[in-house]
Amino acid sequence: MSEAPRSHGQRPPRPQKKFFHRRKFCRFCTDSAIKIDYKNPQTLRDFVTERGKIMPRRITGNCAIHQRELSLAIKRARTIALLPFVVSDN
Secondary structure, rough: OOOOOOOOOOOOOOOOOOOOOOOOOOHHOOOOOOOOOOOOHHHHHHHHHOOEEEOOOHHHHHOOOHHHHHHHHHHHHHHHHOOOOOOOOO
16 A cells, blocks of 8 residues: 655646637627617627626627627617616516
8 A cells, every 4th residue: 555655735637628619709790780789689688698787708709899889789778778787586
């Protein structure tokens, strides 16, 4: 029962898991038929979480220009009650 001596605080090396990172792309840059409009809540709901928060760029993959337009459209849609500010828990 002899074990290999380990120095204090070091762990044995773990096998590295390989995972695939999918390249994110701006949906609005690739398809020019999709317009960002505050009067179209169906399109805007794809970029809002189930709790009502605007999803960040790093998750949606939007470019900076379209993310700014999108957040402005979501805020306008919330103001005129097409989208909720907060979703209730009921």
